[in-house]
Amino acid sequence: MIPSPAIPFYRAHSVFATLPLPRIEEDAAPDSDTLELMLPADQERHACLIAALDALGFERFWQEDERLRAYVPATRWSSRAQERLEKRLAALGFENVPAPRPVMAKNWNAVWEERLTSVRAGPFVIVPTGTEPPAGHDPRRVLRINPQMSFGTGHHESTRLALRLLGEKGAQGGRHVLDAGTGTGVLAIAAVRLGAARIVAFDADARVLGNARENLARNEAADRVVLRAGPLAEAVPDEDGFDLILANINRSALLDLLPAFRRKLAPGGQVVLSGLLKGDRAPIRRRAAAEGLAFREEKTEGDWWAVRLGAEA
Numbered sequence: 001m002i003p004s005p006a007i008p009f010y011r012a013h014s015v016f017a018t019l020p021l022p023r024i025e026e027d028a029a030p031d032s033d034t035l036e037l038m039l040p041a042d043q044e045r046h047a048c049l050i051a052a053l054d055a056l057g058f059e060r061f062w063q064e065d066e067r068l069r070a071y072v073p074a075t076r077w078s079s080r081a082q083e084r085l086e087k088r089l090a091a092l093g094f095e096n097v098p099a100p101r102p103v104m105a106k107n108w109n110a111v112w113e114e115r116l117t118s119v120r121a122g123p124f125v126i127v128p129t130g131t132e133p134p135a136g137h138d139p140r141r142v143l144r145i146n147p148q149m150s151f152g153t154g155h156h157e158s159t160r161l162a163l164r165l166l167g168e169k170g171a172q173g174g175r176h177v178l179d180a181g182t183g184t185g186v187l188a189i190a191a192v193r194l195g196a197a198r199i200v201a202f203d204a205d206a207r208v209l210g211n212a213r214e215n216l217a218r219n220e221a222a223d224r225v226v227l228r229a230g231p232l233a234e235a236v237p238d239e240d241g242f243d244l245i246l247a248n249i250n251r252s253a254l255l256d257l258l259p260a261f262r263r264k265l266a267p268g269g270q271v272v273l274s275g276l277l278k279g280d281r282a283p284i285r286r287r288a289a290a291e292g293l294a295f296r297e298e299k300t301e302g303d304w305w306a307v308r309l310g311a312e313a
Contacts (some may be wrong), residue, residue, distance in 0.1 A: 003098045017126050027049070030295060048305035051277055052088050056081065059103035072100055075284055102246075104131045110248035121160040122167035124190055127178040142215050143189050144218050146211065151238055159186065161306035162274035166190055168297060168308070174244025176265065178202075180257065185212035187246045196244070202228040232260055238306040240264040255287050262291040268313035271298065274306035 037058070041049055046063050050070075052060070057076045063071040072304040077100060086097045118133055120128045127133045129146040156307060166187065176198045182201035191199055203209060206229035216222040228235040245261050247254060261271050267292050276284065278300060284307065285295065293309040300306075 020061045024171055024250070031091045033074055034103045035072050035074050035238045037072070037085075037098065037100040039068045039094065040066060041071070041271060043069050045092075047277055047279075048092065051251075051279055052092060056085055056088060059250070067225050070100075071103070071236065074102070086140065090282055119160070120165035124163050124167060126159075126163075126186065127217070140193060143186055143193070145184050145186055145189075146218065158248050158274045158276070158300040158306065159302035161304060162187055162246065162272055163190055164299050165274070165297060165306055165308045166194070166246065167242070174242075174270065176241060176266070178236065178242045178245045178261075179225075180210050180245065180247040180250045180261075181253075182227070183208055183248075185215045185221075185227075187227050189219045189221050191214060191244070191246065192219070192224050197224065199224055199225045200228065200236055200239060201244075202230065202232070204229075204231050206230075217277070225233045232257060241266045243269050245270070247273045251277070251280040251283065255283060258284075258287050258291050258293070262293060265311050267311065269311050271309040272306065273309065274304075276305050276307070277303055278305045281307075 037053070038074050039049060039086045043063060043065060046061075049068055050061050055071045056072075058070040058072045059161040060071040062071075082099055084237075089096065091096045112226050118128070118131050120134075123138075124141045124143050125137050126145055129144075133142045162181045163186075167171075167190070174191065175195070177188070177191045177196045177199040179185075179191070179199055179201035182188055182203050185201060188199045201212065203212070208226050209229055212227055213222070216225050216227075240263065243262050243266050245265065247261070249257075249259065254276070265271065280307065281298075288295065288307075293311055295307055296310040297308040
């Protein structure tokens, strides 16, 4: 995961469909870490485009009514990558596919944060900074989040689906929890609310951990959550025996991580996967079955899909 301060999200499939982007100043400096691809496409085509671009290494997406913006780390791009992009998009009816361009450096926090509102997700309500929860909502299920540049405000289906699965009775027995790709820390905070005794939360981008740490403190959850930076193999090299693993990432990453998740599960442990499209169900099912993980529960919202897997006791 290679984020950029110019982009208000980090996770693949982190999409804020209702928040229009401000115009970027022409004299802004380019951010050499991240490239942006803009494609004209109505929202009915976004799901298939996101699936295709995800397979090509794009990590983050921003949906607008008539356009899709996709972001890829500059280190992954080459003339060969451009050829693969053109071939893949030609099959979807696109001609004259542009090359991704450097993102212009701009801090968009104030623009988009002020537009966020409280969001219900299963038994929880996510309350961004500056907003209030709905009247009468159980304060034990309120998650107060200052999103900054991290993913996890509840304004995307994948976050809501993960929280809905986490809130179901079958997933509430996790005492020892792993949160993979924590972002804002929202899933770790929700697990604390449900009684988890110890949570290890990690993200491949160390820069999001400051935001996660702030949100943990805001929700009085810091004493039960250990934050670590790096990919799974570096952040959690030796620890296993997790009752519950939470991962809201994307298909390619989750397919790669499932074998490691299985090794780190306690007998009878569970895995909640989100950041997936309905079309990802078959490959996830095959990989899960190969690792001895059975489908326990599935949920969908729009084109998005999430699943709770279980290991044998």
